[in-house]
Amino acid sequence: MTSHAHTEFGRIGIWSSALSVQRAETAEERTGIAEALAELETLGYGTVWLGGNASPEDAAAALAATRTITVATGILSIWEHTAQEVAGRIAAVPEEDRDRFVLGLGVSHGPMVKGYAKPYSAMVEYLDALDAAVPPVPATRRVLAALGPKMLRLAADRAAGAHPYLVTAEHTAQAREALGPDALLAPELSVVVDTDLGRARTTARAMLDMYLRLPNYTDNLLRLGFSESDFDGGGSVRLLDALFALGDTDQVRARTKEYLDAGADHVALQVLTSAEDGPGLPRAEWRVLAEAFTDWL
Numbered sequence: 001m002t003s004h005a006h007t008e009f010g011r012i013g014i015w016s017s018a019l020s021v022q023r024a025e026t027a028e029e030r031t032g033i034a035e036a037l038a039e040l041e042t043l044g045y046g047t048v049w050l051g052g053n054a055s056p057e058d059a060a061a062a063l064a065a066t067r068t069i070t071v072a073t074g075i076l077s078i079w080e081h082t083a084q085e086v087a088g089r090i091a092a093v094p095e096e097d098r099d100r101f102v103l104g105l106g107v108s109h110g111p112m113v114k115g116y117a118k119p120y121s122a123m124v125e126y127l128d129a130l131d132a133a134v135p136p137v138p139a140t141r142r143v144l145a146a147l148g149p150k151m152l153r154l155a156a157d158r159a160a161g162a163h164p165y166l167v168t169a170e171h172t173a174q175a176r177e178a179l180g181p182d183a184l185l186a187p188e189l190s191v192v193v194d195t196d197l198g199r200a201r202t203t204a205r206a207m208l209d210m211y212l213r214l215p216n217y218t219d220n221l222l223r224l225g226f227s228e229s230d231f232d233g234g235g236s237v238r239l240l241d242a243l244f245a246l247g248d249t250d251q252v253r254a255r256t257k258e259y260l261d262a263g264a265d266h267v268a269l270q271v272l273t274s275a276e277d278g279p280g281l282p283r284a285e286w287r288v289l290a291e292a293f294t295d296w297l
Contacts (some may be wrong), residue, residue, distance in 0.1 A: 049188070146175070
């Protein structure tokens with residue numbers, strides 16, 4: 001059961017790397033992002049998670065485009081922005097918007113970071129620096145991309161809680177136990193709204209393939225009882241069914257409920273679309289899901 005102690009996040013949010021203005025190449029694209037953010041707020045989602053190592057500038061733009069929705073980075077890499085820089089940029093956000101911002105932090109992955117070493121110690125030092133900044137970024141306004149037991153405990157002790165990515169409902173139950181009853185637990189859940197199950201799995205594998213090359217994720221999945229063979233070919237059916245919500249909105253709702261029943265306070269839905277649909281903002285799917293989740297928004 002959820003603690004319901006973090007109502008500012010709402011029960012359901014949207015996770016999307018396409019909502020980061022730093023990826024927009026034209027003024028038209030930036031306008032489209034602002035309009036999409038405003039619509040997510042109107043649809044009733046509690047939080048928008050700016051995915052893909054979003055910057056404080058991305059967050060500031062999202063806050064400027066909205067009025068009430070919580071805005072979180074999901075996740076800012078501690079290797080790419082110093083704590084002092086981040087604290088200064090957050091302090092520059094208008095005070096009336098700052099209380100809606102949550103700094104999501106992560107240690108990224110060895111294959112993606114030059115000089116990657118001692119990620120846990122690096123995170124502790126980063127949190128120390130945020131505490132010492134003028135003004136500081138308080139623990140209540142930050143969350144950690146925690147997967148393993150040590151980082152989950154750190155998330156409970158030094159942040160509002162955890163935002164695990166690419167996890168199962170079983171991991172959510174384990175994370176709740178590690179965090180205790182009061183810390184925020186806001187897992188990401190990838191969704192393919194497609195009743196053609198074969199096509200939905202193809203879409204899921206296209207996304208999953210990259211993550212199966214990153215040891216932080218594969219190590220976590222191995223701890224959950226999956227085997228190396230589950231990683232072949234972009235992911236076994238067993239792995240896909242555990243990590244994704246595939247199918248119509250009723251199936252997505254049922255899978256989301258599994259995470260909430262396992263102890264999540266909030267579930268951040270990442271909507272995936274097929275290669276034929278191309279990259280972009282899946283606004284039609286966000287609308288359909290909002291209708292399906294009306295009583296949870």
